[in-house]
Amino acid sequence: MYVVIEGIDTAGKSTQLDILKEKHKEAVFTKEPGGTQIGLKLRQMALNGEAKSKIAEMFLFLADRAEHIEEVVKPNKSSIVISDRSIISGIAYASNLPLEVVVSLNLIATDNVLPSHVVLLELTKEELIRRLGNKENDSIESRGIEYLIDIQDRMKKTVKMLNLNHRFIDASLSIEEIAKEIEEFINE
Amino acid sequence: MYVVIEGIDTAGKSTQLDILKEKHKEAVFTKEPGGTQIGLKLRQMALNGEAKSKIAEMFLFLADRAEHIEEVVKPNKSSIVISDRSIISGIAYASNLPLEVVVSLNLIATDNVLPSHVVLLELTKEELIRRLGNKENDSIESRGIEYLIDIQDRMKKTVKMLNLNHRFIDASLSIEEIAKEIEEFINE
Numbered sequence: 193m194y195v196v197i198e199g200i201d202t203a204g205k206s207t208q209l210d211i212l213k214e215k216h217k218e219a220v221f222t223k224e225p226g227g228t229q230i231g232l233k234l235r236q237m238a239l240n241g242e243a244k245s246k247i248a249e250m251f252l253f254l255a256d257r258a259e260h261i262e263e264v265v266k267p268n269k270s271s272i273v274i275s276d277r278s279i280i281s282g283i284a285y286a287s288n289l290p291l292e293v294v295v296s297l298n299l300i301a302t303d304n305v306l307p308s309h310v311v312l313l314e315l316t317k318e319e320l321i322r323r324l325g326n327k328e329n330d331s332i333e334s335r336g337i338e339y340l341i342d343i344q345d346r347m348k349k350t351v352k353m354l355n356l357n358h359r360f361i362d363a364s365l366s367i368e369e370i371a372k373e374i375e376e377f378i379n380e
Numbered sequence: 381m382y383v384v385i386e387g388i389d390t391a392g393k394s395t396q397l398d399i400l401k402e403k404h405k406e407a408v409f410t411k412e413p414g415g416t417q418i419g420l421k422l423r424q425m426a427l428n429g430e431a432k433s434k435i436a437e438m439f440l441f442l443a444d445r446a447e448h449i450e451e452v453v454k455p456n457k458s459s460i461v462i463s464d465r466s467i468i469s470g471i472a473y474a475s476n477l478p479l480e481v482v483v484s485l486n487l488i489a490t491d492n493v494l495p496s497h498v499v500l501l502e503l504t505k506e507e508l509i510r511r512l513g514n515k516e517n518d519s520i521e522s523r524g525i526e527y528l529i530d531i532q533d534r535m536k537k538t539v540k541m542l543n544l545n546h547r548f549i550d551a552s553l554s555i556e557e558i559a560k561e562i563e564e565f566i567n568e
Contacts, residue, residue, distance in 0.1 A: 230430045242418045245450035247489060248443045255431065255439035262433035293488065300481065301435060 194269045194305070195219075195378060196278035198347055199313035200340045202323040203363045204370065205276055208313070211371045212274055220268045223276035224256060228263050231256040246288045250297075257282055257301040265305060278307055279354075284346035291346075295353070310351055310358040311374050317341050319364045382457045382493070383407075383566060384466035386535055387501035388528045390511040391551045392558065396501070397464055399559045408456045411464035412444060416451050419444040434476045438485075445470055446489040453493060466495055467542075472534035479534075483541070498539055498546040499562050505529050507552045 197205045197212075213221055225235040234256045243249040257279065265273050279298045286294045315323070321337055351358045359377045361370055385393050385400075401409055413423040422444045431437040445467065453461050467486045474482045503511070509525055539546045547565045549558055 230425060230436065233425070233430075237418060237421070242421075243443065243447055245447045247491065248418070248446035248450065251439045251443035251446055251489065255436045255443065258436035258439055259431055259433045262436065289488070297485070297488070300477070300485070301439065303435065 193272045193309065193378070194265055194307045195272065195274045195309040195311065196280065196307040197274070197276055197311050197313070197374075198278065198280045198351075199363065200315065200320070200344050200347075202320065203313035203315050204367070205313060207367055208311075208370060208374060209274070209276055211367070212374070215375070216272065216274065219272040219274045220264065221274050221276075222260065222264045224260055224278055224281070225253055226256065227260040227275070228256070230259055250286050250288070250294075253282060253286070254297055254301040257298065258303075261302045261305050266303075269305070269308075275307075278310075280307075280310065280312075280347050280350050280356075283350045284343050287342075287346070291349075295350075306354060307356060309378060310356045311377065312347060312351060312358060312360045313363040313370070314344065314348075314360050315363045381460045381497065381566070382453055382495045383460065383462045383497040383499065384468065384495040385462070385464055385499050385501070385562075386466065386468045386539075387551065388503065388508070388532050388535075390508065391501035391503050392555070393464055393501060395555055396499075396558060396562060397462070399555070400462055400562070403563070404460065404462065407460040407462045408452065409462050409464075410448065410452045412448055412466055412469070413441055414444065415448040415463070416444070418447055438474050438476070438482075441470055441474070442485055442489040445486065446491075449490045449493050454491075457493070457496075463495075466498075468495075468498060468500075468535050468538050468544075471538045472531050475530075475534070479537075483538075494542060495544060497566060498544045499565065500535060500539060500546060500548045501551040501558065502532065502536075502548050503551045 197209055199205050209221065226232045234252045237243065238249055238252045243252055279302050282298050283294050317337065320340060348360065359373065361373050385397055387393050397409065414420045422440045425431065426437050426440045431440060467490050470486050471482050505525060508528060512525070536548065547561065549561050
């Protein structure tokens with residue numbers, strides 16, 4: 193089982209991942225980017241803006257993804273892998289190339305290994321504005337509300353396009369309600 | 381003008397590049413991988429075997445290539461750029477995926493910017509055996525004669541497939557003869 197938790201920043205992924213860690217001691221918890229040794233370096237290079245070219249930056253994330261799938265997901269997915277982000281964020285954030293190109297690049301990186309369960313924590317624009325007001329902005333968040341809502345739309349499109357087993361969950365529900373929905377979905 | 385010097389190890393690229401550096405003080409000399417700051421890091425990560433996944437390793441080289449094209453080749457090709465290796469080596473060495481896939485990935489990395497002049501220093505198998513006998517083997521060379529001859533074939537196929545303006549030069553000619561051929565080709 194390969195479960196991924198997706199959502200734009202402030203959607204509440206970390207909170208739900210903490211709850212999952214308590215409940216699923218048997219699972220391998222991981223993340224993209226940065227779920228491997230080389231992935232940590234690549235993530236840092238990308239965050240530092242070391243790649244001036246946007247295409248080069250995308251290839252850094254694809255290298256991270258390829259290594260993560262090969263070294264973490266494939267060896268563990270016969271039991272349970274739970275990942276903070278995945279190919280879905282990868283596709284959603286790479287908006288500098290046509291969608292079909294980005295999708296094929298990502299399928300090469302993942303060797304066609306796809307999540308068995310996608311949880312997407314979904315925010316309305318109003319709720320996003322409220323939450324961003326309560327949090328110090330990082331570089332992605334500072335690109336603005338419209339940008340993040342657009343990314344969220346791309347995430348949803350990606351899930352549907354790849355025909356993935358998914359649950360879109362209203363992120364404004366209580367922490368407990370969301371946790372319950374996720375648990376039901378995983379145990380279905 | 382975007383000139384690239386290609387050839388397998390021991391073909392004599394460095395010697396010819398040294399001669400070109402003497403003759404063309406106006407040119408920007410560069411290389412792949414490692415022609416940019418981030419490229420140097422990525423090259424080192426690849427050489428150290430930090431990417432366990434072969435696909436991840438390929439993406440490291442693609443990131444290097446994308447950055448190199450954007451930061452070094454594009455800004456200078458209206459004058460003269462001379463590069464030690466290029467997309468041709470990139471395609472020839474990536475033998476873990478179908479050729480047409482590797483070609484499209486590399487064209488994305490180079491944003492379709494291709495060399496205006498390709499010099500390929502070509503070795504016969506006999507000459508390669510002789511030269512390797514005289515040199516300490518590095519990791520690529522130790523993979524053997526057949527491997528290197530196969531890479532050289534892939535380089536030639538790539539040049540033809542991309543329909544690049546090229547000169548295949550017999551690497552067993554004297555250093556001066558080769559230098560003269562290269563000079564003629566560049567000045568054509």
